[in-house]
Amino acid sequence: MNVIVKNILRILVLIFAQGLIFGQLPFGFGIHPMIYPLAIILLPFDTRPVWLLIIAFFIGLSVDVFMNTFGLHASSAVLIAFIRPAIFRRFAPRDDYDLLKEPTASEWGYAWFIKVSATMILIHHLWFFILEYFKFSAWKDIITSTILSSLISLIIFILLQVFFFKKPKSI
């Protein structure tokens, strides 16, 4: 399948899954699992940074429409799209990335995937909850929400990787 079509489909599926399923689950304890950052992580390695930002912005806006958050998700999505290249560089394998391969766990190993997605989820959720509470006095709520939601999101990311991004069988 064409890389562009594949990515667009993936983004749409993740947005709908976020809006219709994961956004509706009542976890309690201030937990809000967010799975759409996975769409930003999985964009091809050679996506140009400006396009990365614009795509992330629209992903975030679409999620906002579902969740009635008016731009909160857009802001967080743009933030992680901005730092994605730096994080990828930080965790690059010794002989750098193969630009033709996708940034999935089956290609680069689960250790790599967990490191990258944990960092991005943590930054995303922290920014999200800081903006949402917007009070110094609520720092306890912000930290608990961030850590618990990040854990749940990370587990969902890994499960999605295990089930839907299997290594293509070599012929």
Added chain:
Amino acid sequence: MRKLIAFFRRFRVFLVFLILQVIALATYTSVMSFPRTKFLNTANAFVGQLLTWERNIIKYIYLDEENEKLQLKNIELENQLPHNYISIDQKTAIINDTIRLLSFERTNATVINSSHTFRNNYFTINSGTDRGIQRKMGVVSDNGVVGIVYDVSKHFAVVKSILTEDINISAYIEGINSFGIIKYNGEDPQIVNLTGISNDIDIKIGSEVKTRGSGGYFPQGISIGKIVSVEPIEGEPRWEIRVKLSQDMRSLRYVYVIKHIHQLELEELEKNIEQLQ
């Protein structure tokens, strides 16, 4: 000039980042309210339709519970029917109905999308301008107040739930009649705060809090909740009163939108208050 272009080229990623971030935050903090109310919410036709489909799939899960509630309400209403009462003396028991004027109309609606875990919560209902719903109408459920309509489209409406920081519904405590304002502090979706009650007033735990009916959003005396704790605020002559909502916002499914027929009259009259002073 060349230096300027070079500068933009060098920092273009950061500039795009800044622009997008500013747009997002401006819509979020309602500096830019046009995109916010026009298409950035679930009242838009496409998302509304999707959420209705989702709702149609999962609504059967709660059917039993809702049926029971309806039955109870029916019994309550049926008990009020005139043929259930026997009049002792025909002449003294005449009820003159024309003395009362219908002032509040209700429209039923179903919640198709809701949240309760955020600091500011909104929910979407499946009735819009085509059924006469407008901005700033009160929304109640069987049990009590749930919110105020925030934005409407043709078939859907977004309601600002009582779990929103600046909901500011004015309420009174039954039996004492002193009134204050309902606010939500974002901690527990079952608890809201009643602010502005002076601490020289004796307050009993367990007494009911009801709408005061000012502003014309709600009729007077609709239940909001029961007082669970009263604590003094340090340095202020006021109580901090915690009220447990009578409608559990986590299981909100069927609501009524309240239309105040004399809203316009009330607003016109109250507009003159400042000029009179």
